[in-house]
Amino acid sequence: MLSAQQLNTFLSHEFPQCPAVVEQVGERSSTVRYKVDVSALRPGGTVSGPTMMLLADVALYAAILGTIGLVPLAVTTNLNINFLRKPQADKDLIGVCTLLKLGKVLAVGEVSIYSEGEDEPVAHAVGTYSIPPKQ
Amino acid sequence: MLSAQQLNTFLSHEFPQCPAVVEQVGERSSTVRYKVDVSALRPGGTVSGPTMMLLADVALYAAILGTIGLVPLAVTTNLNINFLRKPQADKDLIGVCTLLKLGKVLAVGEVSIYSEGEDEPVAHAVGTYSIPPKQ
């Protein structure tokens, strides 16, 4: 299994300029932090929806790669996200991912997104990655 | 009904730094361009998934606001996106949105996303916005 640091090195090549950092990776799981700064904010001081979609996508990718190793051609095929509450503008977002299935061809996982330190999620996503066949 | 230019002025405040531009807005519809540059690319020369999610979100927002007027507190409650084909790295993305429902409380629309000039969509999204009650 990969370490969070190995994943961050890999992700910094895959998603350059992405302010998401893997904090923890386990068997079929990950925790990813999105450092909220002004570029992620909308008027009214809330975090934009696409920011949370990006965090969900990265958390799924981290949980999959952390379990099966670095597969650069794994791609998202579906993502469904529900926005539940207004995130706080002055707190980082934390995405907690659990894989529901890790097959040879498809992986499916869910991600709960929190404003750091809060109990109730601000968003919840479920996504599918297609895993390329081994060479 | 608003013009594309009025919407772009509004969006540049709502989504600062967003490289999506409304090209056309009609009754329950919009066309939005995402100018693809290096920051949207992943290794292998393809456009990242979150970039397409952002384009879908903006296209829905443009179609809704273009029809009902500038409602800054309309927020996305759900977005579902399927990634269908690899986008081309050297072409802009074009999102074409049609609203399926525009109720008093919820609006639902679909967005087909194309690499400019191509016939087959690279992604397809369906999203819901919650519209706040009028004051």
Next chain:
Amino acid sequence: MLSAQQLNTFLSHEFPQCPAVVEQVGERSSTVRYKVDVSALRPGGTVSGPTMMLLADVALYAAILGTIGLVPLAVTTNLNINFLRKPQADKDLIGVCTLLKLGKVLAVGEVSIYSEGEDEPVAHAVGTYSIPPKQ
């Protein structure tokens, strides 16, 4: 390409007791009718949500099989449905499916569902089928 009648014969084995009938099948498309009777109704005289999910699922299946031939092991991997308006209790439901992608491994399509004769859809679904490798 298969005829609607060939598909109905096949579906009557795959989904016994299913009151959905393929009316038309074309290249990457289908039209399927659900005969609404009392078993599909909820109090207030509307059609139940699961009835519309079933219709969407059958319409996707018909469009895929109509194009690639009878593949009994194709299975749904994802279905997302939005309910838009109250269906009419005294009209059949008509599902109109168009495939967005028909790959070797995955097929993705959308289905608009109408109360027969109405212009505005009562529901809209997007679904993915996994297609098994050829023997």
Next chain:
Amino acid sequence: MLSAQQLNTFLSHEFPQCPAVVEQVGERSSTVRYKVDVSALRPGGTVSGPTMMLLADVALYAAILGTIGLVPLAVTTNLNINFLRKPQADKDLIGVCTLLKLGKVLAVGEVSIYSEGEDEPVAHAVGTYSIPPKQ
């Protein structure tokens, strides 16, 4: 809070002929059983997708009504379901629902569906209900 028995009495009016039974209802949660018999099966001895969609829909409804009381006009606005593994033909399906949000207007919840006694879910759904304003 309602009891499982009160909910079953109510559901038998709302969804007549529905073979789903509420086993447990708690604060923002429910457990619902679908008695698998031949009418839910597809060739190959697996349970049909629409059967699992129905179970997810009922589990969400039970968790919402169990918490806020009998609101007959609550309706599903969105349901997204991923099918993960082949269910077993000779076991009932168990849907376990947790609400992610229970607002005044919208409720969102997730449902994991299991073949009874198994550890890994056969399907996972996320759905939204619209709650009508109180009279």
